[in-house]
Amino acid sequence: MNFLLLAGESSGDLHGANLIKNLREFYPESTFYCFGGDKMAAAGAKLLLHYREMAFMGFYEVLKNLPKILKNLSYCKKWITQNRPDAIIYIDFPGFNMRIAKFAKAKGYLNIYYISPQIWAWKERRVYQIKRDIDLMITILPFEKNFYEKYNYKVEYVGHPLYDALDDYLNPSIINQNKPYDIAFLPGSRLQEVHNVLPVMAEIARRNPEYSFVVAGAPSVDEHIYGLYISDITNIELHFGKTYQLLNRSKAAIVTSGTATLETALLGVPFAVVYKGSPVSFWIAKRLVKVKYISLVNLILNKKAVPELIQSECSVYKVEEWVRKLLKDQKVIDAQKEEFLILREKLGGKGASKRAATAIFNHIEKTKNA
Numbered sequence: 001m002n003f004l005l006l007a008g009e010s011s012g013d014l015h016g017a018n019l020i021k022n023l024r025e026f027y028p029e030s031t032f033y034c035f036g037g038d039k040m041a042a043a044g045a046k047l048l049l050h051y052r053e054m055a056f057m058g059f060y061e062v063l064k065n066l067p068k069i070l071k072n073l074s075y076c077k078k079w080i081t082q083n084r085p086d087a088i089i090y091i092d093f094p095g096f097n098m099r100i101a102k103f104a105k106a107k108g109y110l111n112i113y114y115i116s117p118q119i120w121a122w123k124e125r126r127v128y129q130i131k132r133d134i135d136l137m138i139t140i141l142p143f144e145k146n147f148y149e150k151y152n153y154k155v156e157y158v159g160h161p162l163y164d165a166l167d168d169y170l171n172p173s174i175i176n177q178n179k180p181y182d183i184a185f186l187p188g189s190r191l192q193e194v195h196n197v198l199p200v201m202a203e204i205a206r207r208n209p210e211y212s213f214v215v216a217g218a219p220s221v222d223e224h225i226y227g228l229y230i231s232d233i234t235n236i237e238l239h240f241g242k243t244y245q246l247l248n249r250s251k252a253a254i255v256t257s258g259t260a261t262l263e264t265a266l267l268g269v270p271f272a273v274v275y276k277g278s279p280v281s282f283w284i285a286k287r288l289v290k291v292k293y294i295s296l297v298n299l300i301l302n303k304k305a306v307p308e309l310i311q312s313e314c315s316v317y318k319v320e321e322w323v324r325k326l327l328k329d330q331k332v333i334d335a336q337k338e339e340f341l342i343l344r345e346k347l348g349g350k351g352a353s354k355r356a357a358t359a360i361f362n363h364i365e366k367t368k369n370a
Contacts, residue, residue, distance in 0.1 A: 001030040001364075004085040005045065006076070006100060008054040008093035010189040010220060011259035013037030015115060015161045015353070016091050020045055022357035033085065035076065038219060048079060052220040054096060072096070077103050084109075087364060090134075091115050098129060105133040110367065112136045114356055116155070120147045127151045136363045138356050141300065142346055158355035159348035162259070166266055167350060169244040181250040182211040183323055185236075186243065186264070188256035189218035194225055196276040197256050202229040203316045204254075204323060205236040211327070212236075214250065216243040252326035252333075254319060257308075261295045265306070265343055270336045272307045272322040273297075276314040297339075300346055305339035 003023065007016045017039035020032050024044070032045040035054065041047040054072055073096065080088070080103075087110040090097040094117030101111050116139045119126045127148070130137060137155040139145060145157045163170075185201040187194045198215070205213040217226055217240040230236050239246060247253060247264055253271040255264050264271045273295045293299050297306055309318050325332050 001027045001087070002083070002085045003027075003030060003032045003087050003089060004080065004083075005032065005034040005036060005040065005089045005091060006093065006097050007034065007036040007040065007091040008051050008096050010037060010051065010218060012091040012093055012115070013039045013051060014165055016040045016045075016089075017043040018161055018164050018353040019089070019091075019114060019356055022353045023360065026357060026361040033079075033083070035072075036091075049075065050220075054093075069096070073099055076100055080104060080109065081107070086110065087112055087360070089114055089360070092117060094119075094123075094126065098126065098133070101133040102129065110135055110364070112138070112360055112363065114138045114360075115140055115161075116144055116148075120144065127153065135367075136359065138359055140352060141296075142348075143300070156356075156359040158359060159352040160262070161352040161356070162262055162266055163347070163350045164353045166244060166263065169248055169267060179249055179251045180212065181214045181237075181246070182252070182327055183213050184246050184250035184253040184269070185213060185215045186253060186255040186260045187215065187218075188258060188260075189220050191221055191225065192277075193256050194218070194221050197274055197314065198226065198229045200274070200276070200314060200316055200319055201254060202233060202236070204320045205230070205233050207316070207320065208323070209235050211323075214239060214246050216246050217241075252323070254323065257294045257310075259296070261297050261306070262300075265297045265340045266347075268337055268340050270326045270333045272309060272319065272326065274309045274314045274319060276311055297343060301339060301343055303339075305343075306336060 005016045007013050013036045016036050020040060020043040033048055034040045034045040035049045036047060037051045049072060088104050090101060090113045092115040105111055111134050113134045116137055131153050139155050139157045140160045145155055148155045187198040187201060213236040215226060215236060215238045217238050219240055226238050247267045247269050250269060253264050253269050255261050255271050255273055257273050257275040261273050275294055294308055294310060295306060298304055307322055
């Protein structure tokens, strides 16, 4: 078996790597190719294109990088045509993946989607394209199965694979160790996120020399980019590839919206969500997105369990106010930690990556025998 996995951001790289490890138990002689990152490559996949060449977020940013995106789409289609993989596994990243899925389905390839696009938030009509082009949809959020059932489309719900990735960091003895950092800053994994959010974080560190800060650097962003904002600040450190360790060693965190919000909550670290995009992208998104919250934590719990500081509210003064609350207001700290326990129950236990691999194996075998 030859598998092609398509992921366009760091979270997809993480979950794709764990999926590959579990698929190898069913297909030990298979070859895995990927559009992904270092983690998928370390899991044994042959890396065709790194996600740092693909991760563009926001309407304006996508438009600005359209030639590069079209080039990547063309390369992927050409590779599929020349190498004919037995199955293509799409990992979230719908702007790219749904276009490839349409192409691949028309050519007769087996299409499997792992980690559903968030079409329940916007572009709900994409469900009809999914029904047409995707042979197996594997979902990881508890409410997604009911969403798809409204459209008479059966999906496999396997739970969230973050439990597998976080397993080594959920030990209470590790979580309760000394906390050398007051605040962990997670400015995101995309270049434009770092440029938009890190200046706010840096200024907070500069204004509060009595606190210790640490930045969790993304491998997709060059180190010198972080240096533009924090190189002259003495009470802030920068580390790469240690996000979970840094969270466990911090009293609280400020986290850019994305999968990292869920990771932070599952590790039990009190935090505030921040997000700032280009004015054009934010204006368009505000009119299209239908959900009440931007954080996965709040969406799953269906309440504002953690604060969301978006666009104009992602200011030095607003975020700094929450830094102090997260460090000093025990009522706020305890309330968040109670919500995080409820979140864990909702997401199920470990083994999502194994269950996803099993679902893929069963579907492929069923297809062979059909």
